[in-house]
Amino acid sequence: MHYHYLNGENWDRIWIVGDLHGCRRELDALLLQHRFNPQQDLLISTGDLIDRGPDSPGCLALMDEPWFRCVRGNHEEMALAALQGHEMDLWQMNGGDWFWQLRGAALIGARHALQRCQELPLILHLQLDQRIVVVAHADYPAAGYSWEKSLNWQDVVWSRRRLQAIQSGQRSAIQGADAFYFGHTPLQQPLEVENLHYIDTGAVFGNHLTLRQLQ
Secondary structure, three states, X not given: OOEEEEEHHHOOOEEEXXXXXXXXXXXXXXXXXXXXXXXXXXXXXXXXOOOOOOOHHHHHHHHHOOOEEEOOOHHHXXXXXXXXXXXXXXXXXXXXXXXXXXXXXXXXXXXXXXXXXXXXXXXXXXEEOOEEEXXXXXXXXXXXXXXXXXXXXXXXXXXXXXXXXXXXXXXXXXXXXXXXXXXXXXXXXXXXXXXXXXXXXXXXXXXXXXXXXXX
């Protein structure tokens, strides 16, 4: 499943948060602070629920919540590959060691939750009144957006080329939608250029989670 459609009319308020990387306690505190209402509100994540932080299982459990949606990040990709016996060292080196320390029911539960990450879309299309907001983990690797356009899916979860070009002074917009939200690259502060928003602010490295209200 590459694209997933969300209609903003189904929720009162809609929020988006950067990469969680196991920082469930910080997320819960932020939602409390903003009076998030699980009966009426929606939270969207830019992916990388797992690895490096203290509570990967707690962040995976968000997938069971009706008020939560997420795109697949490169850490979910690494985990899925490792569970199939591919490049296990790559995942372990990049923060996947928490999984190998689990035992018994905790291990079974985590394995089941990680397998469910295969169902996560790579791109979320959010329709808000007359606005279209697109969410992907690393990039939307095209000059213009269109629903179900075929892309290089590796670039969607891994590429930093567009962000590096922006950081070297190039201004860049993507046509076809009003706003694009990405995570993947930890920054000191959110970066907003044209209609692009980079909101991974490295909570797992001692910085903070970025939560933005979209509706």
